[in-house]
Amino acid sequence: MTTLALVPNVALAPRTTLGVGGPAQFFAEVTTKAALLEALLLVKERELELTVLGGGSNVVVSDRGVPGLVLRVALAGLKFEPVADGFVEVTASAGENWDRFVAECVARGLAGVECLSGIPGDCGGTPIQNVGAYGQEVADSIVRVDTIDRHTGVSQTVDRETCDFRYRYSRFKAEWRDVRIVTAVTFKLRAGGAPSLRYGELTQRFGDRAPSLAETRAAVLELRRAKSMVLDADDENTRSAGSFFTNPIVSEAQAEEVEQRARARGLAAQLKMPRFPSSEGIKLAAGWLIENAGFAKGASFGRVGLSTRHALALVNRGGASALDVLNAALTIKRGVLEAFGVKLVPEPEWLGFGDDELAELRAR
Ligand SMILES: Cc1cc2nc3c(=O)[nH]c(=O)nc-3n(C[C@H](O)[C@H](O)[C@H](O)COP(=O)(O)OP(=O)(O)OC[C@H]3O[C@@H](n4cnc5c(N)ncnc54)[C@H](O)[C@@H]3O)c2cc1C
Structure with a gap:
């Protein structure tokens, strides 16, 4: 017998940070695994489409809304377990708020996620695109991810290697997209470890001094706030999905060509084009490309604009x-x-859109 209520016609815009789009045909929130399994059964029985929603900070919902069931996975709980060599494994249930989790780890002196302070959303959303910022990404510390197969209801734990984490990518964005639901994520963090200071803006701030984890978190939050990259109801740039485009990764030859085009536009002479070598190729700065293509911070496209503090965020x-x-x-x-x-x-992620609507935008 089922007890879970599927609520019809629930507005989704208020459940997302960007605040656009229509309703869910049905909506339910689950706080236990049993309820999650019940939801999967209902979806099967009624032959509904299923869309998983976390904190809604990385989605654009279609104006038509989302067909079928939109399921908010609100499983709660944090577990801290000391393991060998001064590490602690921390398991966060999918519905735990990410920044509260980071704050708790920093308060306990656990190093490994401090530079990811201030990112909105839930813990369960972080492996999907391998969330990263200020020289750290979740792939650095994730050891395993607990999942449930949405078609069979079978639980499976996958280790970091199997997730194939890359820059803003994991298998959850590819063949696992409509298959695996994340129920918990386990991170291996170093007790009493030093903060990771790899990002220029952070290292410059502290000079030769070795900051504590708490100081690093505070500095990251301050840097993010200055770019409107934390949620703040009083900030005119707050209604966004964060960075709207990924930084393109190109070959050496392509990077050369882009630089030549920049020179031809008279740009490189005044301003060096940022390019960062990475294991996947040369990473270019999407924000730089956008601004130097003629879209200034604060540029307006009707009711949508570029953030006045960050050319990469659409507001x-x-x-x-x-x-x-x-x-x-x-x-x-x-x-x-x-x-x-x-x-x-x-x-x-684009929810409720047809592939044809997104073909040009997704073209690589
Ligand atoms: C102001 C702002 C700043 C941001 N800064 C950063 C940043 O610095 N770095 C960065 O990487 N991202 C950043 N983001 C993007 C976003 O916060 C992260 O990607 C976040 O991890 C998304 O989590 P969520 O819970 O909000 O996911 P949602 O937006 O709800 O969902 C995103 C996708 O993940 C899927 N999903 C969510 N939960 C689950 C689950 N339990 N199981 C399976 N699939 C699931 C959804 O179906 C959807 O496809 C920012 C966003 C904002 C608004």
Whole structure:
């Protein structure tokens, strides 16, 4: 017998940080694994589509809404378990708020996630795109991810290697997309460890001094706040999905070509184009490309604009539709392609859209 209520026609915009889009055909929130399994059974019985929602900080919801069941996975609980060599394994249930988790780890002197302070959303959302910032990413400390197969209800724990984490990518964005639901994530953190200081803006701030984990967290939060990259109802740039495009990774030859185009536009002479070598290729700065293609911070596309503090964030300036967001993103993509020959790819997930609507935006 089922007891879980599927609530019809629930507005999704208020459940996302960008605040656009229509309703869920049905909505349910589950706080236990039993309820999650019950939801999966209902979906099967009624032949509904299923969309998982976490904190809603990396999604764009279609104006038509989302068909089928939108399931908020709100499983709660944190478990700290000392393991060998001064490490502690911390298991966070999927519905735990990410930044509260980081704050708790920092307060306990556990190093490994401090630079990821201030990122919105839930712990369960972090492996999906291998969340990263300020020189750290969750793939550095995740040891395993507990999942449930949405079709069979079977639980399976996958280790870090199997997840194939890369820059803003994991198998959860590929073949596991409509298969695995994350129920918990386990991180291996160093007790009493030093903070990770790999990012220029952070190292400059402390000079030769070795900061504590708490100081590092505070510095990251301050840097993020200055770029409107923390949620703050009083900040005019707050209604966003964070960085809207990933930083393109290109070959050495492509990077050369982009640089030549920048020179031809008279840019490189005044301003060096940022390029960062990575294991996957040369990473270019999407924000730099956007600004130097002619889209200044604060640029307006009707009810959508670029953040006044960060050229990479698209902001709902009030009353925007998902179509407004899509059109603004396409305008930027076309502008950067024309200026630099680089195809920007959006970072957020698009819920309730058809593949045809997104074909141009997703083209690589
Ligand atoms: C102001 C701001 C700043 C940000 N800064 C950063 C940053 O610095 N670095 C960064 O990497 N990201 C950043 N983001 C993006 C976002 O916060 C992260 O990607 C976050 O991890 C998304 O988690 P969520 O719970 O909100 O996921 P949602 O937005 O709810 O979902 C995102 C995707 O994950 C899937 N998903 C969510 N939970 C589960 C689950 N339990 N099981 C299976 N699939 C699931 C959803 O189906 C969807 O496809 C930022 C966003 C904002 C608004």
